Amino acid sequence: MKRLASVDDLPASCDLAIIGAGPAGLAAAAAAAECGLHVLVLDENPEPGGQIYRGLGAAPASRRQILGRDYERGDSLLSGMLGSTASYLSGATVWMASRDLEIGVSKDGMSRIIGARRILLATGALERPFPILGWTLPGVLTAGAAQGLLKSSGMVPQGPFVLAGTGPLLWLLASQLIAAEAPPLAILDTTLLATRSSVVGALPAFLASPYLLKGLRLMRSVRRKVRVIGGVTELRALGEGHLRSVAYRVGRGKTETINVEGLFLHQGIAPNVNMASAAGCDLAWDRVQLCWKPVTDSWGRSSVPGISIAGDGAGISGAEAAAGFGRLCGLDAAARLGRISEAERDERALPARRELSRYARGRRLLDLMFQPPDTFRRASPDAIVCRCEEITGRQVTEIVADFGEVGPNQLKSYLRCGMGPCQGRLCGLTVTEMIAAERNVSPSEVGYYRLRFPIKPVTLAEIATLPHDDDDVRAVVRG
């Protein structure tokens, strides 16, 4: 692997540009480079590994023990890319990946626009918004952010804290914090008991899936050490200037309060579709995972020629499946660019395909079981929906009533929700679902924000000083 230091080192163009160095990006890079493609990997983090294997290369043995065996699975993925001919730029923010296959890259206050014959988006997932009252208070974090601190610097919360929500990551974080000797006071479990009956149909597949044992074991060990309060139907984060307590209700019971300094919220993850959406890739609403997914074929190709999508960014399927799918996308890029035949691609893809079907087996049950309840996916009248512009649930419902058949883009233009620096990453799903609920139509009818580049903020100086020697890039032939 060739490590690049700055945007000046970037080639004017490459065969395959991979955005994101998580499991999907790493596997794709190794597979494509193996076939002789000129591969460029661009990643925002200081080291490869993505969210799941964050800081893997640099983690001391003690932290690895806390983070568990899965974390180490990343090792082989990492060495796959390290041993390849791919070029790699870390700390690089990709703010554009256009349908013209042009890529805007920023690092250390300098930007460049380069070209690629194909682009693979491996930008992973985002935590689903959890718009309860008080979720913007200091002291309230997402579980993913808390886990990120643990992975990258071994940091654990100092004061009393609770975890709240639903989903595998919540339980994983709990077990990791227990291992780090910083157990939460309690887990406020919002998992809907009602969904459990709808889950039965998906059970046989789950029993044969690799998730089962792992998941059950994890939950059992957490329950032994931490008080788990199930059936939570209402949650509020309270405090002036900082979180002081969490109020909750179980079922229709009375409101209880726990004094805490930390609240880690989580109710699942959703594909980070911002780049795909801004590039013009078609999106579709997933009724089980309750999120937008780019429309892709069995090789990860999006509706925009030349752009493919792998990993959780194409639909939540977990790290192992992401790696398998990344490999398929890397091989397909090589086939599309004529380095290997389609027959060879299919042949080489077989082991990954088998692996994928194994992991696909239990996925549906996992998705159904941890489906976040309606009440926590929509903001109550006083809760903040859009954190950047501080738009409340009441404002959203009022505008829907005023406009009638409204979509997220009109709300954005009118209320400015989704107009801040995060480009809707923290409110997009909430806004779509709230409009759909108010209008009593499906989210797919409501649609999503029209996103535009730059997909991440970039300074005026960087745009002003973009090198203007790029005419040759335009001549790049699309594969």
Place this chain on the structure above:
Amino acid sequence: MADVIVIGGGIHGCSAAFHLARRGVSVQLIEKDTIGRHASGVNAGGVRQIFRALPEIPLSIAAMRLWERIEDLLDDDCGFVAQGHLFVAENDAELEQLKARRDTIVAAGFDHEELIGASELRGLVPALAGHCVGALISRRDGAALPFHTVQAFRRQMRRLGVGVAEETRVTALRRTSSVWAVETAQGDRFEAPVVVNTAGAWGAAVAAQVGERVEMQAVAPMLMISERVAPFLSQVISAAVAPLSFKQFANGTVLIGGGYEGRAHPDVNRTDLDFRKLSRNAKTVYDLFPVMRGARIIRAWAGIEGRMSDGIPVIGPSQAETGLFHAFGFSAHGFQLGPIVGSIVADLIIDGTTELPIDAFSIRRFNASEAGSRPGYSAGI
């Protein structure tokens, strides 16, 4: 059956429907997407009289009178603020060009554009780079919030009982005896004795339905906006030579435009941005406003706009059919004219005439026999 069908729910269509309805005319508005979806809702929001093509100036002055009482008119302030619009000269040659412009409009009998020197300029706009030598200023100009403005019109239309069909695309326009039939892709059919074409970038296609040809291009003027920056600017700033439209909103965000164009795809409602051109736009700001260099740009976009080959809109009755009126092709500077153009259209329909001079905007100028003598106007900001 309504009295009038308005095709196109941008600011001009909404304004026309509003002015017609408040004079008692029943109106059906048809919009292929949603109200204010295109250029009207996503433009830079400039409310300027300065640097307009001479034929537009009387309309622009009349429009300004409506803007100054927009809250009375629409029961909404539309975010309108008027702190002046300046065209800044960076050197003596540019200042000479501004002087020539000032002479031109004075000769035509207008006096709203004044020249100011370096020291007054510095006093007005302290954040401006020190090398600027003077400016042309129109002190009553300003800016408003485009999408809010169109929605304010929409609310008034609703109050006045205007029928609004959104997501309804016109596919055919036909007149039999004295009634127009408008067919749509959604299968709805509308009839009325009068039709108004305010279809913006799609206006040429509507005109073509009755055999009227114009020279129009769908364009995508690009804009960028920054994150919030501490307040440093209350006026709208343009540059004498470089394309620039620059303003800071009350919430601190800074809008950068000026007319650099991306690619417009009006058939699929899409625009593609060109960051190499935006880079030039950013460079102008980098040079003129050092305070902005470290500010982060958080979004860029482009609406779809109709630009006539001579840079001024088509306003007035059809030359091919009676009962058809055009107001489209505002060439990237139609927002400020919105409130008055709707009023002109209403006057033309109800009174058969308007007090404002609109001959220069007649679709007649695109007839082959007259095309040779057509003057050109620079596209606006």
